[in-house]
Amino acid sequence: MIVYEFKVKGKDKQYRAIDDAIRTSQFIQNKALRYWMDNRGISRYDLNKYCAVLADLFPFADELNSMARQSAAERAWSAIARFYDRCKKKVKGKKGFPKFxxxxxxxxxxxxxxQLSLTRKAITFSDKKGIGTLKLKGTYDLNYYNIEQIKRVRLVRRADGYYAQFAIAVNVRVETQPTNQVVGIDLGLKYFIADDKGNVEQSPQFYRQSEKQLNRANRKKSKKFSTAKKKAKQRQSINYHKARNRYARKHLKVSRQRKEYCKRIAYSVIQSNDLVAYEDLNVKGLVRNRHLAKSISDAGWSTFRAWLEYFGHKYEKVTVAVPPQNTSQNCASCGKKVKKSLSTRTHVCPHCGYTEDRDVNAAINILRLGLSTVGHTGTYAWGDLPSWAVGENLLSNGESVNQESQRLQT
Known part of the structure; x- marks a missing residue:
């Protein structure tokens, strides 16, 4: 499954119709979740049937396409299914109870x-929301694929406009020649990645570079915010919404920069190696550290891992996630544990005298753990991919195929 994204061009009336469709989809998703809360034990099919009930009760819900209503209910069921799965696996901490x-x-x-036009440069929506025909602006060519291969069409609203995403069912596997190379990767803050051979990639810190501009835009937005209007439950001024949009577009630019950087590095790593071992980091837990949260979020470790696993699946390379415990503390030469704080950037072993950069030493340990798991061969790994990036693997019923990299069990 791949996703092609196009920017859509239309009139203001059409954009308002898209917003109306999005609000209706959100309404159905929340109603489906409430229906599950009031009737525990129901299935996904019961939620799909409930969409017809909502269409009879609410005229604005009936205006939305029937399959779009079902898709909204399936989104609710996806959150419910993840909650059930975490409960069955007895995951520590919060189980992720579905939220509205x-x-x-x-x-x-x-x-x-x-329906796509004959040239496939425009798309027409035929439900009663009144979206109509939208022009598609992008470099991808949909003429390479049959209409039957397009399983989903999403309309997405972002700070800089509206986009159409086409989820296309194709085989993304590409055969490549083996490189006979393996690599261990340590993710860090000083260096974005460091491998076992001593190669490092500097962290670009896109957010840090744009932080002054973001703060300035945020202050301008705040100055136009009226507390009196909020208390009176009135709409804020047009100038406030313009300032808010400018602020959101700056954040969107930083996000895109980070994603493209992670994509480029992940592609380079996969193309150069047959096996890639990396840390199975709990990023959600790490960002709870208020001293490092901003730097960790700016690094984009989760985005890098998602692209690494996707390219590993596409080019038939092995990706292995290993536990990060003590990879920075253990000596890569003798294996003895050498305790060091985060500020200590050089590993100096008092037992064998081995000296190396802290991140490179960790990368060597990561590679050794990865090789002890699968050796030089193994099954190809691929992760649950973000739908806005490389295409979430959607089944016909709307569920995603969640597969993860091999993980070393301890």
Whole structure:
């Protein structure tokens, strides 16, 4: 499954219709979640049937395409299924109980409710929301694929406009020649990545570079915010919404910079090696450290891992996630544990005298753990991919195929 994304061009009336469709999809998703809360033990099919009930009760819900309503209910069921799965696996901490959506930004159609033009440069939505025909602006060519291969069409609202995503069912596997190389990667803050051979890639810190501009835009936005209007539950001024949009677009630029950087580094690592071992970091837990949260979020470790696993699956390379415990503390030469603080950037072993950069020493340990798991051969790994990036693997019923890299069990 791959996702092609196009920017859509239309009139203001059409954009307002898209916003209406997004709000309706959010309404159905929240109603489906409430229905599950009031009737425990129901299945995904019961939520799909409940969409027809909502269409009879609410005229604005009936205006949305029937498959788009089902897709909204499937989003609710996806959150429910993840909650059940975590409960069965007895995951420590919070199990992720499903929450109601407040700011949904997309609506998803399945195989009906839309039609591509003959040139496939425009798309027409035929439900009663009044979206109509939208022009598609992008470099991808949909003429290479049959209409039957397009399983989903999403309309996404972002700070810089509206986009259409096409989820296409294709085989993304590409055969490549083996490089006979393996690598261990340590993710860090001083260096974005460091491998076992001593090669390092500097962290670009896109957020840090743009922080002054972001703060300035945020202050301008705050000056235009009226507390009196908020208390009176009135809409803020047009100038406030313009300032908020400018602020959001700056954040969107930083996010795109980070994603493209992670994508480029992951592609280079996969193309140069047959096996890649990396840390199975709990990023969600690490960002709880208030001293390092900003730097960790700016590094984009989760985005890098998602792209690394995707390219590993696409080019048939082995990716192995290993536990990060003591990879920085253990000596890569003698294996003895050498305790050191985060400020200590050089590993000096008092037992064998081995001296190396802290991150490079960790990368060697990571590679050794990865090789002890699968050797030089193994099954190809691929992760649950972000739908806005490389295409979430969607089944016909809307569920995602969640597969992760091999993980070394301890």
């Amino acid at each position: 959506k407040k700011n949904c930004r997309s609506v998803e159609y399945k195989t009906s409710g839309w």
